[in-house]
Amino acid sequence: MSQTTSEQISTTLVLPYLNHAVRMYExxxxxxxxxxAAMRFGCGYxxxxxxxxxxxxxxxxxxxLAARFAETGDSLHKxxxxxxxxxxxxxxxxSSGRGFYTYEGGDVVVDGETPNADDTPTMRHEIxxxxxxxxxxxxxxxxxxxxxxxxxxxxxxxxDDKVAGVRAFIDKGLSRAVEKGKLEESxxxxxxxxxxxxxSREALADADLVVEAIAEDxxxxxxxxxxxxxxxxxxxxxxxxxxxxxxxxxxxxxxxPEWVIGMHFFNPAAVMKLVEVVTTPLTSAExxxxxxxxxxxxxxxxxxxxxxxxxxxxxxxFPYLNDAVKLHEQGLALEAIDEAIREQAGLxxxxxxxLDVVGNDVSLAIQQELHAEFQEPGFTPAPALEKVVADGHLxxxxxxxxxxxx
Ligand SMILES: NC(=O)c1ccc[n+]([C@@H]2O[C@H](COP(=O)([O-])OP(=O)(O)OC[C@H]3O[C@@H](n4cnc5c(N)ncnc54)[C@H](O)[C@@H]3O)[C@@H](O)[C@H]2O)c1
Numbered sequence: 001m002s003q004t005t006s007e008q009i010s011t012t013l014v015l016p017y018l019n020h021a022v023r024m025y026e027x028x029x030x031x032x033x034x035x036x037a038a039m040r041f042g043c044g045y046x047x048x049x050x051x052x053x054x055x056x057x058x059x060x061x062x063x064x065l066a067a068r069f070a071e072t073g074d075s076l077h078k079x080x081x082x083x084x085x086x087x088x089x090x091x092x093x094x095s096s097g098r099g100f101y102t103y104e105g106g107d108v109v110v111d112g113e114t115p116n117a118d119d120t121p122t123m124r125h126e127i128x129x130x131x132x133x134x135x136x137x138x139x140x141x142x143x144x145x146x147x148x149x150x151x152x153x154x155x156x157x158x159x160d161d162k163v164a165g166v167r168a169f170i171d172k173g174l175s176r177a178v179e180k181g182k183l184e185e186s187x188x189x190x191x192x193x194x195x196x197x198x199x200s201r202e203a204l205a206d207a208d209l210v211v212e213a214i215a216e217d218x219x220x221x222x223x224x225x226x227x228x229x230x231x232x233x234x235x236x237x238x239x240x241x242x243x244x245x246x247x248x249x250x251x252x253x254x255x256x257p258e259w260v261i262g263m264h265f266f267n268p269a270a271v272m273k274l275v276e277v278v279t280t281p282l283t284s285a286e287x288x289x290x291x292x293x294x295x296x297x298x299x300x301x302x303x304x305x306x307x308x309x310x311x312x313x314x315x316x317x318f319p320y321l322n323d324a325v326k327l328h329e330q331g332l333a334l335e336a337i338d339e340a341i342r343e344q345a346g347l348x349x350x351x352x353x354x355l356d357v358v359g360n361d362v363s364l365a366i367q368q369e370l371h372a373e374f375q376e377p378g379f380t381p382a383p384a385l386e387k388v389v390a391d392g393h394l395x396x397x398x399x400x401x402x403x404x405x406x
Pocket of ligand 1: 134135136137138139162212213215216217220241242243264265266267
C-alpha cells in the first residue's frame with residue numbers, strides 16, 4: 001500500500017472522530033481534559049482527540065473536514081462551529097501557542113480551564129464496604145478492583161457456583177501476578193479474604209456503596225434497583241455500570257434518586273484505568289464527588305459526563321469503527337485499514353481488530369443506540385457490520401469476525 005493511500009485512509013477515519021470530539025466539548029457535555037483522558041484511559045490511545053487537534057493544527061483539520069464535507073454532504077463532516085471560532089481568534093493549536101490548550105515552549109501550561117487543586121474531589125461519604133451485584137465479566141473485575149484496594153466486598157450472585165466463579169476468576173488473575181513476581185502471595189490472600197460471597201441481596205443491607213453489573217436489560221435492572229432501595233441502608237450510594245441504559249430510569253425506581261449514579265468501568269476492569277462517572281440531573285453533588293474521589297482511591301481515572309447514550313468513549317469510538325466498516329464496503333481491504341490506523345494514526349489497534357475484540361454484536365448494539373439517540377444519518381449502522389452479526393461472526397469470541405482466529 002502506498003504511503004498516500006495509507007494517509008488518506010487514516011485521514012478519512014480520524015477527521016470525523018476529531019470533529020465529533022470538538023462538538024462534544026462545544027456542547028458542554030464534558031470538559032476538554034475529561035474528553036482527552038477518556039480516550040487515553042478507556043481506549044489506550046496515546047493522546048486524546050483535543051490534544052491531537054492541537055498537534056495537527058486546527059486549520060489543517062478544518063480544511064480537511066471542509067473538503068470532505070464538500071464531497072459527502074454528511075453533516076458529521078461539516079467543521080464544528082467551535083473550530084471556526086477558535087481559528088477566527090487565531091487559535092491554530094500548538095503552533096500558535098493556543099488551541100484547545102495553551103502552550104509555552106511546546107508544553108501545556110495552566111490556563112483558565114485548567115482544574116485547580118481545590119477541584120480535587122474528596123470523600124463526602126464514608127465507604128468501607130462495597131457490594132457488587134453480578135458474577136459476569138464486569139462484576140468479577142470490579143470486585144477485584146475494590147478488594148485489591150482494601151475494601152470489604154460482598155459479591156451477590158444468583159447461585160453459589162456463580163459467586164464461587166468470581167472468587168476463582170480473581171484468584172486466577174492474582175496467582176498469575178504472584179507467579180510473575182508482581183504481587184506478594186500474602187497480598188493475594190488478603191485480597192481474597194476481603195471477598196464475602198452471597199446469594200441473597202439481603203447481604204447488602206449494610207453496604208456503603210453498591211455497584212450493579214448484571215445483564216444489560218432495563219427490566220432486570222429496574223427490578224434490582226427497586227429491591228436495593230428496599231434492602232440497602234439509607235445513606236448508601238447505589239451505582240450501575242450500565243453501558244447504555246438510562247440511569248435516570250434506575251434512579252426513579254428508587255425512593256432516593258439523589259444517591260444513584262453511573263460508574264462505567266471498562267473491560268477488563270482490573271486493568272483499564274477509566275471510570276466514566278455518570279450523573280443524572282437528580283444525583284447529589286456529594287455523591288458525584290465521593291464517587292470521583294473513590295475512583296481515584298482505587299487507582300482509576302474518573303471522568304464526568306451526563307446520562308446520555310455512549311457517554312464519552314463509546315460515543316466517540318463506535319461511529320469511527322462504523323465508518324471503518326463503511327470504508328471497507330467501498331472496497332478497501334480490512335488489513336489496509338487496520339494497518340493505516342496503526343501506522344499513521346498511531347492507535348494501538350486497527351478498527352477491525354478492535355471490533356473483533358469488543359464483539360461485533362456488542363458494537364452493532366451500541367451503534368444502533370447512538371443512531372437512535374442522535375438521529376444522525378451518518379450513524380446508520382454499516383450493512384457489513386449487520387451482516388457479520390447475522391452470520392454469527394461475532395469476533396474473537398466465535399473465532400471469526402472480520403478477521404479469522406481459527
Ligand atoms: N463487557 C463489557 O465490555 C462492559 C463494559 C462496561 C460495562 N458493561 C456493563 O456491565 C454489565 C454487565 O456486563 P458483563 O459484560 O459483565 O455481562 P456478563 O454477561 O458477563 O454478566 C452478566 C451477569 O448478569 C447476571 N444476570 C443475568 N440475568 C440476571 C438476572 N435476571 N438477575 C440477576 N443477574 C442476572 C449473570 O448471571 C451474570 O452474572 C452490563 O450492564 C454491561 O452493559 C459491560
